[in-house]
Amino acid sequence: MVEKLSEKETALLQAVAFWLSEEMLSRLVDVSPAPDLLHDLAQSNYEISCSALERLGLLASEGRYWRVLQPNDDQPTLGNSHKRSDLDHLLDGFACHSHYVNELYQHHEAVTPTGHALNEVCAAMAVCGYMEATSKKTFEWTDDFGPWLVRHGAWDLDEFEPASQEEVNGALATIPDKARERLSGSLGRHKPHFVRCFFAQWIDGKWEEREWRYAPNDDWDLNLAAGIYAQLHS
Known part of the structure; x- marks a missing residue:
């Protein structure tokens, strides 16, 4: 960025x-x-x-x-x-x-x-x-x-078309097990919380285990987030 x-x-x-x-x-x-x-x-x-x-x-x-x-x-x-x-x-x-x-x-x-x-x-x-x-x-x-509006529940993540299954699987494969469990847990079911936690460490197209960003930004890929959310919480 x-x-x-x-x-x-x-x-x-x-x-x-x-x-x-x-x-x-x-x-x-x-x-x-x-x-x-x-x-x-x-x-x-x-x-x-x-x-x-x-x-x-x-x-x-x-x-x-x-x-x-x-x-x-x-x-x-x-x-x-x-x-x-x-x-x-x-x-x-x-x-x-x-x-x-x-x-x-x-x-x-x-x-x-x-x-x-x-x-x-x-x-x-x-x-x-x-x-x-x-x-x-x-x-x-x-x-x-959208990143800011979805983060605060003004828009719903479901309003964005999910990324392809190939993109979703590729992203999920790079996320550590503990982080994936956290995203798929009960707190992660709340979409504003899910996007905040996902994008806090999904930075520049990869998972950064030692970083945490708090505010939404232009890099948030809401189509990818919609696809991952659907797969983890289907």
Whole structure:
């Protein structure tokens, strides 16, 4: 995977970071001890989003809280050192939090963003291929954003055509027995958990026993995952 961000990926990172930081502040400030010290309520959409914003230098972890490092009255100032993995984690927070946003939670319907910041996010998503602009005001999710949507249960893995039996058997033959048992176990039956565990170590077309990636990314082959899931949980 190329870690350096392209110009359009940098624009997407900027747009999502601004919108998501606004979301965290507006939704958490009333349940937090101070406007600049947020509590994530131990809720996944807040935890993942705040962690992603920490990677960008917008928040800092302080025990059970997140310290706001930049005021919310202007575009956040982001350096030029961010990597593709930072964007992947940010999109992970965006996808998880989308379940709680009126314009986004119906993931098989057109998105009609309200507000300038969310419109900027959708426009940047379209430039990167994660959404398609169907009119001046509406957008639709594309398969390219499937890794993030499947990971958070917004789309079902069954919506993707399974890879060929030959590809599935070839991949399974390279996965260690213990890992294969874990993927075929009861926890692996939950598709969002299955794709997370499979792709955490299925990297660049092979199983990496000593690595673990947490966020979805463009390399996720959902057709292969659909085929392997069907074989392990038929």
